[in-house]
């Protein structure tokens with residue numbers, strides 16, 4: 001069983017919140033085990049890995065995990081990382097052994113994978129309405145504490161119907177839209193209406209409120225992001241106070257986004273943070289101020305063609321990078337160490353890079369590393385994470401929840 005070492009015994013449905021956690025996060029060492037997939041294949045250096053392959057820089061990954069874990073600890077918040085970013089039980093184990101209090105997932109299939117790997121506290125931060133999926137979640141409750149999001153009367157009713165039929169009990173968090181414009185109640189009145197229903201249903205246990213402040217991605221100025229994060233917290237606070245006035249105590253006030261981590265850590269009313277992307281970072285985060293040197297994920301590719309017009313073709317295209325292209329210039333990723341090369345286009349299996357006039361061309365067979373635009377969608381294209389340290393392959397981690405979108 002994988003459980004946070006600092007976590008107190010689960011008492012009913014109310015984890016103790018708000019205390020400064022008395023443990024010191026450290027990262028366990030990851031070593032290449034003899035007989036592991038990495039050593040059996042005789043692969044030792046990055047150059048020997050078959051491409052396209054997803055590389056993880058272990059020291060950077062560990063530093064990213066520890067930075068946010070320490071921040072959470074120092075601010076007295078629980079950290080419940082979103083595992084949709086990496087979808088890897090081995091990586092989640094690292095997060096929990098560094099102090100994460102549980103995991104967040106988006107899908108029932110992801111919850112099933114992580115519970116089957118021994119994780120005992122999983123929050124499905126999403127609205128699940130199908131009977132079949134809810135029954136799958138009920139089946140997980142024998143082995144893990146499962147929490148779930150609700151944001152409307154029909155989503156609450158779907159849970160009630162399932163809980164009633166199965167005699168099960170769901171720990172429920174009310175989702176609030178604090179600016180993203182996606183899921184979540186949008187007013188205190190709505191929150192009260194849904195909250196009241198949750199309170200009245202014996203199969204549901206109201207635990208608090210949550211938001212995904214994903215709209216912070218729209219603001220590149222850190223001060224503006226901080227202000228928007230503050231506004232999001234004020235909205236949550238208004239909902240919390242109204243709910244508590246009608247007797248619904250919010251033990252958990254959960255926020256979650258990588259661009260919001262620093263601002264949210266200093267908000268006293270927040271009890272839990274659920275960032276996902278912070279473990280890897282990517283080009284989207286770099287655009288918001290993250291350092292390229294902290295980016296822990298890249299796609300390793302091989303040059304398969306070099307042409308007279310300055311075009312270079314690599315063996316990583318849309319199926320290795322994911323078609324998430326949030327940039328105005330429509331580039332597919334950044335070629336690490338080559339700022340004068342532009343990743344201009346991709347088809348399924350090919351990436352097309354344009355060199356600047358005068359830049360030194362690679363040779364066919366050379367390896368290049370691509371920093372993806374969006375780490376979370378890129379990971380979902382791969383089966384394995386090749387874990388490297390100083391150019392040497394130290395482990396291979398299965399992306400076990402890859403493609404678990406149901």
Ligand SMILES: Cc1ncc(COP(=O)(O)O)c(C=O)c1O
Nearest residue numbers: 082125212256257258275276277
């Ligand atoms: C509900 C929820 N919580 C947390 C996160 C984590 O956000 P980020 O990927 O910015 O770390 C996400 C991301 O999509 C999300 O949807």
